Amino acid sequence: MAICRILAWSVLLATPAVAELLKTPVWSEAPPHAFEVLVDGEPVPVQSVQTPDDELVLLLVMDVVERADRVDAAREAIVRKLTELGPKYYAGVLSAQDGLEVKQDPTRGRGKLRRNLEGLDVRGVPGLLDVIEQASQIADRTLLAADVRLAVLFLTDGEIEDYRGDYTIPVVNPSDRRDLSRRFGSQLILGRIRSTVDALESAQVPLFFLHLARQYDDLNEVYQNGISEFARVTGGTALFAQGLEEVPVLVNQVLDEIAGHSVVSIEVECSGLHQLEVLAGQDEVRHVSLIGCPSPGS
Secondary structure (H helix, E strand, O other), X not given: OOHHHHHHHHHHOOOOOOOOEEEEEEEOOOOHHHOEEEEOOEEEOEEEEEOOOXXXXXXXXXXXXXXXXXXXXXXXXXXXXXXXXXXXXXXXXXXXXXXXXXXXXXXXXXXXXXXXXHOOOOOOOOOHHHHHHHHHHHHHHHHHHOOOEEEEEEEEOOOHHHOOOOOOOOOOOOOOOOOHHHHOOOHHHHHHHHHHHHHHOOOOOOEEEEEOOOOOXXXXXXXXXXXXXXXXXXXXXXXXXXXXXXXXXXXXXXXXXXXXXXXXXXXXXXXXXXXXXXXEOEOOOEEOOEEEOOOOOO
């Protein structure tokens, strides 16, 4: 399977062709033949279903800058869990610190994965917000080009104050409780979150996030809520570790969820976003609520 070449082609594509075949992640224990799909309330044929028995490509986007002990625990847990899941799970590694950079093309070699993960320095400044949209676009193009399941897992430990771009608005007059800068201190980060959520509404690959250092101050609460929203709108999940001992547990949890999803392919006219409903008889189905083609030029 030429997964490495597919990823390279995806990076080089500047303007993907408008596709009628769209894919969406679905979580259900129902068999593939049980799925029914409604788009804008109208039934559409299911073209194919990739299930948890099929191959999966995992793109690991590393945005690790300060918590070396937690990063080490996460790296070890990722390699161990992927080894347990077996050879049908491929993993690629990308770095987020200085723009999105491929460190390892997707492979099922666990020794190579371990070496590449251990070779990444835990330093610098966070880059998560700067690469989410690009990583999502690459993943979507790869998914459309290959008959595999695909997911992106962002591993991060940064805080919003550490970004190169300044997302904070300092209080102008700390002694004045009526100073409006107190009320609007999070507006820059909120604006960035909204624009990213809008860009992710048509994403076809689920995005997952594991933040290794949960923070509770006001600005980081806004930032972390934004991360949760990025996951929700794409069908993924965001998890936040409060301590070192939680890291392996959360790695296993997020990888189990990634491993458990199916990909349903349908044909839809590419004209903006559509309401999506996936049914499987009486079985519970979790899926995204919107489906659409990538924006032109994305």
